[in-house]
Amino acid sequence: MNYILFDGPSRNALLPFTYTRPVADIRVGILTIREKWESYLGYITTTVTEDYLADKFPMVEMEENIMINASYLPNSELAEHIKHLEENQAIFDGDNVIAFFAKEGQDDIDFNAFERIEYEGEILKIEHTWDIFSKNGDAIKNDFELITKGRQSAPIPSSVNTIKPENIFIEKGAKLEFVTLNASSGPIYIGKDSEVMEQSVIRGPFALCKGATVKMAAKIYGPTTIGPYSKVGGEVTNSILFGYSNKGHDGYLGNSVLGEWCNLGADTNNSNLKNNYAEVRLWDYESGRFAKTGLQFCGLMMGDHSKCGINTMFNTGTVVGVSANIFGSGFPRNFVPSFSWGGSSGFTTYLTKKAFEVAKVVMARRNIEFTEQDAAILEHVFEESKQYRRD
Incomplete structure (x- = not known):
């Protein structure tokens, strides 16, 4: 499976740090958010970010992709849920999407058409600089x-x-x-x-x-x-x-x-x-x-x-x-x-x-x-x- 980390709605709230990097490359704890996800998933990730950052932080899209909101820090339980996502499924934290399954070229995402999976476990989320x-x-x-x-x-x-x-x-x-x-x-x-x-x-x-x-x-x-x-x-x-x-x-x-x-x-x-x-x-x-x-x-x-x-x-x-x-x-x-x-x-x-x-x-x-x-x-x-x- 191909895993892609996207900036999500918190990107601007994380300026000035996200002026020069995607949300995924913020360091919190010992590792960056990207390094955490790659450790839990066992795969290299790429990024959806601002256009001016895309040359340095490119996205690799395949026929089937799992999109992950980089504001969320992974844990074992969440990573397992994400690994088992299937087509037209999305994991939510209340009104916020954590991850969803996407086909290549699927630009317009209507989550009303997705099977909604509520994640109820404990989770860390980086929404603000502090x-x-x-x-x-x-x-x-x-x-x-x-x-x-x-x-x-x-x-x-x-x-x-x-x-x-x-x-x-x-x-x-x-x-x-x-x-x-x-x-x-x-x-x-x-x-x-x-x-x-x-x-x-x-x-x-x-x-x-x-x-x-x-x-x-x-x-x-x-x-x-x-x-x-x-x-x-x-x-x-x-x-x-x-x-x-x-x-x-x-x-x-x-x-x-x-x-x-x-x-x-x-x-x-x-x-x-x-x-x-x-x-x-x-x-x-x-x-x-x-x-x-x-x-x-x-x-x-x-x-x-x-x-x-x-x-x-x-x-x-x-x-x-x-x-x-x-x-x-x-x-x-x-x-x-x-x-x-x-x-x-x-x-x-x-x-x-x-x-x-x-x-x-x-x-x-x-x-x-x-x-x-x-x-x-x-x-x-x-x-x-x-x-x-x-x-």
Whole structure:
């Protein structure tokens, strides 16, 4: 069977992260949503997404296809239901479709003509940007069970101080000495070829993905995920770095999500709680205004390729778009549009030519090419986000 993940109605609510990737390639827990589905289904998946992303994330259609709403995170029960879908059948979660059977070229889907199967089991769904960190604990636990089932952890070095070592899994090639790992509140996963430097203190649930680094004497509270080849230092609470992003120095990051290729300058701090303890509002791309989150704790949402200088301060509930460059004293406003250059005193447009020059250098340091596809995607984001910039 051919499985295709589609963005679904939550795509715009997940901006700025879905400016540069399909919903399926959001990382929550240890794995991306796509990696989870492929593990449960045992098949490679492709994607239905925005046209400007389709060259980099193509769809492969066959005579018979199962379409899956990528906002939903898989579990064993749901995956089995989906594997047994037949023609003109669809699985629903209330009014929302989770998955359906489609024939090649079947463009107009009338679900009234489908046999409706209600899924009544427990399920995780990523509908808003803040779901990425607020549901990360459950996602880490589920991924931990999936990845480690039937496998043996590498030995925990004798210098490592542990609590609940049975909830700790270390992949081959990982380096860690003279650190504290407390897995009493949730599992701790240390990925292949990653490193936890000495005197770091980590409380689970926690995931350190392949090639990532925790710098010396870092303090990390779960649920936190450090994506592949990212670096973190200082103090981190309930946050996610998708991959190839750096918070390498002292400073605080809490209840936050960073996309790929982001960099936080030394002593950058974000607020995750308002002074009056009120509900946090966050910029909503769909409505074009700030919307309620229902959360008391909510920090920074930063899109791919965005950076900030040393001593940058982010207020509670700040959204930064793609390829923004922020610097200077004071708090920048709570919504920084994509391709913005500046800080609290104001912003100008960060031209794509200059942004691409930086991206090429940054990615080359990790032996990854900044391709024409990448440039075309960012050019589209530049144009689409023009409405939010004020020069």
